[in-house]
Amino acid sequence: xxxxxxxxxxxxxxxxxxxxxxxxxxxxxxxxxxxxxxxxxxxxxxxxxxxxxxxxxxxxxxxxxxxxxxxxxxxxxxxxxxxxxxxxxxxxxxxxxxxxxxxxxxxxxxxxxxxxxxxxxxxxxxxxxxxxxxxxxxxxxxxxxxxxxxxxxxxxxxxxxxxxxxxxxxxxxxxxxxxxxxxxxxxxxxxxxxxxxxxxxxxxxxxxxxxxxxxxxxxxxxxxxxxxxxxxxxxxxxxxxx
Amino acid sequence: xxxxxxxxxxxxxxxxxxxxxxxxxxxxxxxxxxxxxxxxxxxxxxxxxxxxxxxxxxxxxxxxxxxxxxxxxxxxxxxxxxxxxxxxxxxxxxxxxxxxxxxxxxxxxxxxxxxxxxxxxxxxxxxxxxxxxxxxxxxxxxxxxxxxxxxxxxxxxxxxxxxxxxxxxxxxxxxxxxxxxxxxxxxxxxxxxxxxxxxxxxxxxxxxxxxxxxxxxxxxxxxxxxxxxxxxxxxxxxxxxx
DNA sequence: GCGCACATCTTTGTATACAGGTTAGCGGGG
DNA sequence: CCCCGCTAACCTGTATACAAAGATGTGCGC
Numbered sequence: 001x002x003x004x005x006x007x008x009x010x011x012x013x014x015x016x017x018x019x020x021x022x023x024x025x026x027x028x029x030x031x032x033x034x035x036x037x038x039x040x041x042x043x044x045x046x047x048x049x050x051x052x053x054x055x056x057x058x059x060x061x062x063x064x065x066x067x068x069x070x071x072x073x074x075x076x077x078x079x080x081x082x083x084x085x086x087x088x089x090x091x092x093x094x095x096x097x098x099x100x101x102x103x104x105x106x107x108x109x110x111x112x113x114x115x116x117x118x119x120x121x122x123x124x125x126x127x128x129x130x131x132x133x134x135x136x137x138x139x140x141x142x143x144x145x146x147x148x149x150x151x152x153x154x155x156x157x158x159x160x161x162x163x164x165x166x167x168x169x170x171x172x173x174x175x176x177x178x179x180x181x182x183x184x185x186x187x188x189x190x191x192x193x194x195x196x197x198x199x200x201x202x203x204x205x206x207x208x209x210x211x212x213x214x215x216x217x218x219x220x221x222x223x224x225x226x227x228x229x230x231x232x233x234x235x236x237x238x239x240x241x242x
Numbered sequence: 243x244x245x246x247x248x249x250x251x252x253x254x255x256x257x258x259x260x261x262x263x264x265x266x267x268x269x270x271x272x273x274x275x276x277x278x279x280x281x282x283x284x285x286x287x288x289x290x291x292x293x294x295x296x297x298x299x300x301x302x303x304x305x306x307x308x309x310x311x312x313x314x315x316x317x318x319x320x321x322x323x324x325x326x327x328x329x330x331x332x333x334x335x336x337x338x339x340x341x342x343x344x345x346x347x348x349x350x351x352x353x354x355x356x357x358x359x360x361x362x363x364x365x366x367x368x369x370x371x372x373x374x375x376x377x378x379x380x381x382x383x384x385x386x387x388x389x390x391x392x393x394x395x396x397x398x399x400x401x402x403x404x405x406x407x408x409x410x411x412x413x414x415x416x417x418x419x420x421x422x423x424x425x426x427x428x429x430x431x432x433x434x435x436x437x438x439x440x441x442x443x444x445x446x447x448x449x450x451x452x453x454x455x456x457x458x459x460x461x462x463x464x465x466x467x468x469x470x471x472x473x474x475x476x477x478x479x480x481x482x483x484x
Numbered sequence: 485g486c487g488c489a490c491a492t493c494t495t496t497g498t499a500t501a502c503a504g505g506t507t508a509g510c511g512g513g514g
Numbered sequence: 515c516c517c518c519g520c521t522a523a524c525c526t527g528t529a530t531a532c533a534a535a536g537a538t539g540t541g542c543g544c
Contacts, residue, residue, distance in 0.1 A: 006305075026366060042499045043526090051290070055297055063248075064505070064526060070534065077492070085398035157325035161403055249528070273495070284529045285496090306535080405487060 008045035011035075015049050019058045019069055020171045030059060030067040056167045070168075072175070074224070080168060081217040086161050088149070089209030092193060093202040095152045100200030108148045113194040115141055120187055131180045139173075140181055145190060176223040189215060250287035253277075257291050261300045261311055262413045272301065272309040278306030298409045312410075314417070316466070322410055323459040330391070330453030334435055335444040337394045350390045355436040357383055362429055364458050373422045380425055381415075387432060418465040431457060 015035070018024040030050055032043045036200035039046070054061035057080075061067045099106040119141060123134055146166065153159035178186075196204035257277070260266040272292055274285045281288070296303035299322075303309045341348040361383060365376055388408065395401035431454035438446035 009305075033525075044498055047526090048293070051293065063251075066507090066525065079397045079399055082397055083403075086328065086400070155321045155324055157321055158328070159460075161325075165399070186491095201425060273496075286528055286530095289496090290527095308495065 007041050008048045011039050011041050011045045012049035012052055014039060015053060016056075016058065016167060019053065020167060020174060022171065024069050026067045026069050026071045032068065035163050053167075056164050058167050058171065072172070074221070077172060077220065077224075078217070080165065080172075081213055081220075084162075084165055084169070085210055085213045086159060087165075088205040088213065091149050091153050091158055091162060092197060092209040093206035094154060094158075095149055096197045096200050096202040096205040098152065098154060100196060100202075105152050106198055108144075108152070109194055109197050112141060112145055112148060113191070113198060115144075116187065116191055116194065122189075123183075123187075128180065131183070135183065138187065142186065142190060145194070150221050172220060178219050178223050182219045185215060186212070186219075249283050249424060250290045253281050253283050253287045254291035254294055255293060256281060257407060258298075258300065261295065262409060262416060264413065266311050268311050268313045270311045272311065276433075293408075300409050302414065303428050314323050314414070316463070319462065319466075320459070322407065322414075323455055323462075326404075326407055327408075327452055327455045329400060330388075330455065331448040333391050333395050333400055333404060334439060334451040335448035336396060336400075337391055338439045338442050338444040338447040340394065340396060342444075345393060347394050348440055350386075350394070351436055351439050354383060354387055354390060355433070355440060357386075358429065358433055358436065362433075365429075370422065373425070377425065380429065384428065384432060400413070414462060418462050420461050420465050424461045427457060428454070428461075454476070 008190050015024070015030075024030075032046045032050070033040075036043050038045045050059055050061065050067050053059040054067065062068045084167050095105065095109075101107070118127050119134075119138060123131060123138075146162075149158065150163050153162070189208065192208040193205060193212060196202075196208050254347050257266070257272075266272075274288045274292070277283075278285050278288045278385065292301055292303065292309045295301040296309065300312050301309050302312045334338040337351075341351070361376075361380060365373060365380075368376065388404075392401050395404070431450065435447060435454060438444075438450050
């Protein structure tokens with residue numbers, strides 16, 4: 001049965017989706033038996049999935065204790081973005097450098113830039129309600145950008161580390177729901193990053209990447225502190241002790 | 243039995259040691275049942291240990307296939323050091339910054355600097371044979387430095403990522419055996435890093451960290467290419483297909 | 485002598501059983 | 515009314531059993 005079924009993978013994907021989408025709230029207990037029954041699997045695959053999610057930061061895991069969906073704290077969010085700011089701008093810069101030598105690595109970025117311009121044009125023509133609905137389409141472009149950077153990354157350690165941070169990032173996105181105004185600035189930031197990469201300007205790509213992350217963090221914090229969550233210095237967001 | 247025995251942990255530590263020390267050669271098969279018999283454990287803890295080691299880069303793991311001790315390639319070594327060069331100098335710099343504000347974080351580094359000076363003095367008085375024997379003592383200081391940086395690291399993501407790279411780094415050290423000459427330059431590099439941190443000079447700490455890693459990589463490559471290993475462009479080091 | 489097919493054996497994935505902690509709820513005492 | 519200790523259910527760690535998928539090696543045919 002070795003390579004065919006992939007039950008462990010299925011459980012992992014399912015759990016990851018549920019946590020990212022906040023269907024499973026921070027602090028919720030992840031009992032191996034209970035999840036196994038719900039997902040139609042035995043404890044072994046569930047165990048494995050939980051360990052994988054723990055390494056991606058989506059699950060708080062202490063040996064011998066019940067695993068819980070990872071808590072969200074303002075301090076944690078800051079640390080995450082500090083770290084991303086160290087890695088991702090550097091990756092963008094290295095892609096720009098590589099693209100100047102080997103034209104082929106630029107193809108996905110040219111395409112993304114094109115999609116972005118198209119989106120921009122059509123977006124401006126919409127009314128507010130339709131703009132809000134176009135969120136999904138914009139999200140796909142930005143997600144595509146992040147994935148393209150990872151794929152173009154020459155250094156496997158860097159690529160893997162950036163990829164490992166994506167799950168947490170995605171969950172935070174689901175938490176914030178920033179409006180059309182942020183969407184426009186984010187669009188501008190992505191245009192800057194894409195242009196810098198396509199033009200082979202590593203320094204500009206790095207700067208644009210840094211700027212984008214800083215803006216994203218700020219928008220995230222604004223959105224969070226504006227909500228009815230209880231946020232303290234480094235206090236955890238509300239937690240479902242379920 | 244949850245938190246008391248720690249069989250999984252024991253198997254993990256044992257395997258990690260065996261791989262780091264090259265007792266288990268790159269490419270060696272890691273059969274769950276076989277290892278379980280050797281270490282007196284069942285498949286479950288062995289499985290878990292193998293997964294953990296895979297995430298640390300000590301094991302090559304493909305679902306459904308036999309896990310193998312990770313191969314070593316020149317390209318992989320370069321990638322590892324490229325990545326470390328992104329993280330560790332930054333961590334050193336952030337420790338220097340933090341130390342300028344909070345004197346307490348500097349204590350371990352002051353102590354390490356003292357130990358280093360002592361070692362330096364006694365080392366110079368030794369003959370070549372005794373110098374070679376003092377390797378272990380020097381190693382403890384450098385390892386202590388790396389651990390102190392990790393411990394002082396404010397950002398948990400950065401700390402964890404640096405820590406995860408240590409196993410691979412340690413294994414490479416076991417592979418190279420650089421001589422007393424390198425030991426002296428390395429000592430000088432550590433002195434520079436420690437002084438910069440203690441003086442709260444973040445920029446100098448970052449530069450010294452970068453320099454140290456560059457020198458270490460060069461020494462490693464020299465040592466490797468001087469051995470009877472077959473190294474190609476990005477070809478793997480000899481591999482025990484055992 | 486060489487190549488292919490089949491049978492066997494090893495190895496992983498998954499399920500389940502058992503042993504011992506951990507935690508949470510409940511009741512009694514201060 | 516609150517706090518502490520006990521009990522009981524739950525949950526994890528580990529071992530073992532079973533099924534399928536590869537890998538291997540052998541023997542037969544050409």
